[in-house]
Amino acid sequence: LVYLVDAYDQERFAESKKELDALLSDESLATVPFLILGNKIDIPYAASEDELRFHLGLSNFTTGKGKVNLTDSNVRPLEVFMCSIVRKMGYGEGFKWLSQYIK
Numbered sequence: 001l002v003y004l005v006d007a008y009d010q011e012r013f014a015e016s017k018k019e020l021d022a023l024l025s026d027e028s029l030a031t032v033p034f035l036i037l038g039n040k041i042d043i044p045y046a047a048s049e050d051e052l053r054f055h056l057g058l059s060n061f062t063t064g065k066g067k068v069n070l071t072d073s074n075v076r077p078l079e080v081f082m083c084s085i086v087r088k089m090g091y092g093e094g095f096k097w098l099s100q101y102i103k
């Protein structure tokens with residue numbers, strides 16, 4: 001699952017968190033890897049990765065970038081990557097991270 005959040009639209013972080021929480025607690029998605037993309041970082045004052053993680057309540061839930069083997073762990077892969085769709089940057093790393101969990 002790829003969840004794209006506008007990192008500049010801070011007023012809607014609470015709404016984003018609510019939607020994300022609903023997806024995270026959906027039983028039919030329990031084993032689905034989650035890639036959270038924080039978009040629009042080309043705009044000054046967009047939230048940083050840490051800020052976004054905090055506002056989405058993910059500070060203690062991300063499972064690690066790079067190659068992390070979670071096969072026997074019962075832990076759902078979840079990571080935050082910052083990106084700018086208009087600048088064509090950042091999301092490649094995110095999708096690469098995600099691809100290791102797709103069989």
Ligand SMILES: Nc1nc2c(ncn2[C@@H]2O[C@H](COP(=O)(O)OP(=O)(O)OP(=O)(O)O)[C@@H](O)[C@H]2O)c(=O)[nH]1
Pocket residue numbers: 006039040041042043083084085086087
């Ligand atoms: N600066 C910037 N603008 C972007 C980027 N990606 C998309 N946009 C612009 O954002 C606008 C659409 O984005 P949103 O308004 O967030 O679109 P949306 O998700 O359909 O809208 P909501 O459902 O209301 O959240 C367009 O004008 C895009 O050009 C980006 O990486 N940087």
